[in-house]
Structures are given as structure tokens and as C-alpha cells.
């Protein structure tokens with residue numbers, strides 16, 4: 001079995017565990033390690049590994065050849081989801097910032113209509129990621145926090161649907177709020193310390209900025225305590 005990071009293993013488990021994916025695209029596949037791992041766990045999957053840059057695709061081809069999956073993984077040079085057809089039921093976007101992820105999905109809104117499942121591993125801005133992807137007609141099906149190499153990641157599985165979430169659910173994640181595992185406390189305590197530090201460094205005259213962070217600190221303190 002190929003050796004991949006815990007973050008990528010979590011992305012893979014969120015793709016595989018509901019047994020619903022038949023055909024997926026990995027947008028920004030880079031080395032394509034995720035796609036090799038996915039096939040090693042389910043060789044019925046149809047996988048398109050795509051990247052906007054040729055360098056990563058060459059690296060992907062090298063890895064896919066090494067693991068003898070050249071006939072199973074279609075490699076394409078492509079921007080976002082612009083080249084997907086309606087046979088693709090699952091889209092993975094992993095290892096990018098929230099703004100890039102949103103741009104990829106919003107640039108091809110029509111194409112998102114055929115997608116049943118999105119598995120997203122953003123590097124940042126988790127609340128606005130939840131908010132903006134749900135506004136495209138998805139609901140949050142499952143989320144998992146991963147702590148690796150001193151960094152926290154939240155991997156989120158979205159499925160088709162419409163739901164109104166509370167401010168608290170958007171901020172903490174509705175699924176994470178319900179489960180509240182040990183990483184929940186670890187991550188949100190870390191975030192609380194980060195927000196307190198930011199607050200200490202914002203001059204008094206920036207009232208609006210201070211108010212926003214103060215609200216976050218209050219919400220974090222209340223939730224961690226409960």
C-alpha cells in the first residue's frame with residue numbers, strides 16, 4: 001500500500017466510506033498519491049487526476065506508472081472543474097486555500113449541479129468555506145479534524161442539499177459540534193489562543209475589527225466550556 005499523509009488518508013476515507021462514489025475527479029492532483037491510494041482501496045473507481053500545471057502532471061504520471069495504474073487513472077491538464085462531464089459524481093479539491101477552492105467551484109456553477117459529493121481539504125478559512133459551498137446547493141455530511149506536522153486541517157464532505165445553518169454551526173462545523181471529539185477541544189483551544197493574541201495586537205481605535213474578534217473569543221470560550 002502506498003504511504004500517504006494522515007490528511008490525505010482522511011480525504012480518502014471521506015470519499016470511500018459511504019460506498020457511493022463511482023467516478024471522481026481529483027482537482028489539483030499534484031503527485032496523484034491520493035488517487036493511487038484510492039484505487040488500491042477500490043479498484044472499481046473511475047478516476048480523473050487533473051492539474052492546471054504540467055510539472056505536477058508529469059510527477060503524477062511517474063507515480064501512476066510506478067504503481068501500474070496508467071490504464072485506470074486519466075490524467076488531464078485542466079483548470080478546476082471546467083472539463084468535467086456529467087459522469088463525474090464526486091469532486092475532490094485538496095491542499096488549496098479557500099479562495100481558490102471557491103473560485104474553482106463558482107467559475108463553473110452549472111457543472112456543480114451534476115456533482116453528488118464534494119470532499120474538500122482547505123488550508124484555511126473553514127467557516128467561510130462552509131458558508132459559501134452550502135450557498136452553492138450543498139449540505140455538510142461529515143467533517144473530520146486532522147492534526148499533522150503541527151497544523152490543523154478540517155476535511156469536509158458535502159453532499160447535494162439545502163439547509164439553513166446557525167452562525168455557531170457555520171463557525172464550528174455542525175458535524176464537529178455534535179461529535180465533539182478530543183481534537184475538537186484541541187483545535188478550538190488553539191484557535192482561542194490565536195484570537196486572543198490577535199486581539200492583543202489590534203489598536204483600540206480599530207473598533208469594528210476588535211468587535212469581530214471579541215465576538216469570536218466569546219463564542220469559543222462558551223463552546224469549549226460546554
Ligand SMILES: C[S@@+](CC[C@H](N)C(=O)[O-])C[C@H]1O[C@@H](n2cnc3c(N)ncnc32)[C@H](O)[C@@H]1O
Pocket residue numbers: 008027028029030031050051052053056078079080093094095096100104121
Ligand atoms: C499543494 S498542491 C495539493 C496537492 C494534493 N491535492 C494534496 O492535497 O496534497 C495544489 C495543486 O493544485 C494545483 N492547482 C492550483 N490551482 C488549480 C486549478 N485552478 N485547477 C487545477 N489545479 C490547480 C497546483 O498546480 C498544485 O499542483
